[in-house]
Amino acid sequence: MSLQPLAELPEHPLPINRALLSVSDKTDIIPLAGALHKAGVELISTGGTARKIRGAEIPVTDVSEVTGFEECLDGRVKTLHPLIHGGLLGRTSHEPDVKEMKRLNIDPIELVVVNLYPFQQATADPDCTPAIATEHIDIGGPTMIRAAAKNFPHVCVLTSPAQYGDFRKALKEKQGIPFAKRQQWAKEAFNHTASYDTHIADYFNELTVKDDEQPEQLNISLPKSQSLRYGENPHQKAAVYGYQDEFIDCFHGKQLSYNNFLDVDSALRLIADFRDAPPTCAIFKHTVPCGIASDKSLHRAWKKAFRTDTKSPFGGIVIVNRELDRATAEAIDEIFTEIIIAPSFSREARSLLEQKKNRRLIRQRQPLSKKTDKQFRSIFGGALSQNTDFTVTAKEDLRVVTKRQPTEKEIRDMLFSWKVVKHVKSNAIVYARDQQTIGIGTGQTSRVEASQIALAKAREEGLSLAGTAIASDAFFPFPDGVEAAAGAGATAVIQPGGSIRDEQVIEAADRLGLAMVFTGKRLFRH
Incomplete structure (x- = not known):
């Protein structure tokens, strides 16, 4: 195998002469295709993407015309062909590759725009069967993405509509795509396919692993939700990953910190056990409950919870299992409380509590449930995994x-x-x-x-x-x-x-x- 050291790879802007567009999510694909056509780029496409581009009166060539082989097996086989992958993997700065491509009549493809069948969305549907899930496993898409990303010095790969704006700007201003951008998008492409494969692997683990077992392979792939100012202490870098927005909406106050997220997690786990209880209030400090009570009203529950420990709640967090009303909000407001969590807030309660700019107010969008069934903790050389205990003793x-x-x-x-x-x-x-x-x-x-x-x-x-x-x-x-x-x-x-x-x-x-x-x-x- 003939390899080029990274230091010798071409770092000049890459001119785009030929592009392959094949997307499941067709958001903004027409403005992108239009910009490419205006720049004189030859467009190749497949199936529904080709029809959409053609419907916008933009010239496009079907992949089957390039390969000389029709799409087959219900569209399962379209782009898996040497004339496509040779165009993606050929190193146009490497003379032996150039000679071989000419001998085999393979034309380079400098741009690949691909996003994948919506496997995660399909399997989130309660009516999804294994047969439906399997049909949403993309084969040609990940193959093209990985090929283009591997060959990023000579090929640009886009996997998200969010990247199209930067690409169009570079295409117009730079007369080509800079090396740093190609490398960045290649990194994002590999993360994209890794996440995609993780969701597929986890789905099959759920199908085949018994309830009392843990899978042989732990797969975790989570997008960054946000960077954090620091971790547990100011000298530690930190970020939060995952889908927290599905569960909470921090609609007022400063950004949640690393320690805040830990506190909120503890509070959400406790209140999940009081979902069907009378009005309940829980006060936490450093992930530990320091007062909990249930009563006929939230106001009474707050007074009883606070009575347990009147010192620790200062600077702590409060969570309730009912809409937060004005009377309870006024009682909580008497002490410094960093975070207040409720399934909803009355207009009067919001008006009062939002007067303090730095206090975080969080609406709990949904209770913790089976979607958060697994718990993980990092340890030396790896991680621990266990099922979350959502059972309530009766x-x-x-x-x-x-x-x-x-x-x-x-x-x-x-x-x-x-x-x-x-x-x-x-x-x-x-x-x-x-x-x-x-x-x-x-x-x-x-x-x-x-x-x-x-x-x-x-x-x-x-x-x-x-x-x-x-x-x-x-x-x-x-x-x-x-x-x-x-x-x-x-x-x-x-x-x-x-x-x-x-x-x-x-x-x-x-x-x-x-x-x-x-x-x-x-x-x-x-």
Whole structure:
């Protein structure tokens, strides 16, 4: 194989004499074709693209006329021919290639404009079948894109209508396409086909991988949503990738920061578990909930959530599961709150909250659901993947293990505290009463220490723990945790169970008159 070092590749503007246009998304293809025709460029095209160009009275040659071979197999085979790919891959600055192209009657193609069958959009349709999905897998398009991008010193490739404006400007002003632009568009072309193949691979993984398995290959391809000023700290570069706009609309205030996105993610995950709950308000600080409550109105829910911890919410974020009304907005506005998230905002609430320019107001467009089923975390040399836990524990999922049966009120408080503890970092302890968090202990190396912190915070706020339910994200390894809960005033305990000392823990609960239920599910959050 004869190779040209990159330093020797031609870097002069590339004149465009011949162009191949074959697009699924025909946005702005006519202005582009018109500009090319005006510049004296010969146009080659296929199928619907050729018909559209011809309909605009712009001269165009069908690919089949170039290859001497008709389109076949329902259009599956059109451009896969040596006269096309030889024109794309021939190095016109490399004399052996030029001689061979002349011998084989292959004419160079200096421009390829291609975008692909809409596979992702097709498979997003609930009625899409594997047969329909398969027909939306483009073959000739990616092949042409990759060929042109590989040969970017001699060929220009465009894969998005967003690139057409810059191309037309360069064509008019530079009398050719600069090397830097060709290299940039080649990079974008390879990213485009990589993303396309990732969506196809993921679709087939979903078809064939069992629910209790993870795929053999982790494919992640996400477009950059925006560059960020910095990461967790000012000296760290950062950006956010993906489709956040599908879930949130930050319609007021400064751009979200790296840490803001982490906070918003935590808040959205918690509120997803309260989708069907009464009006609920949750307050977060550094991705950790510091107060959650449900009540008959958002205003009452806010007051109860804030009562849990009146210090931590300053500079935190608030999320609610109902339209934010004026009364609740006024209560939140009494403290410095960095972000407020709601499914909608009343006109009066917006008018009040938008008076502070830097406060971020976010409308939640849709709840987190199956579309966000996978969670990923980077680690040394790779990544971890797991399924997101969207399940909400119900009364029928509980197994009473003590002699005393819990009351209906205790069951409601246990289920509420269990929803919350799921979103508190391990070791996690949550005391709750009347659909309100009373004490939250988070992120400790000892479960007893987490409980002690929850108790200390509650007492500091002047809150009594009498009659509370306590939730633990993992089993109590020793009876001392249950004994401490009873001593604080708790009357009911909800925990996964599964300790080798479960019997000792149950005996302690019985001795202290507690009601205890097992869920059979651990809720670690590291």
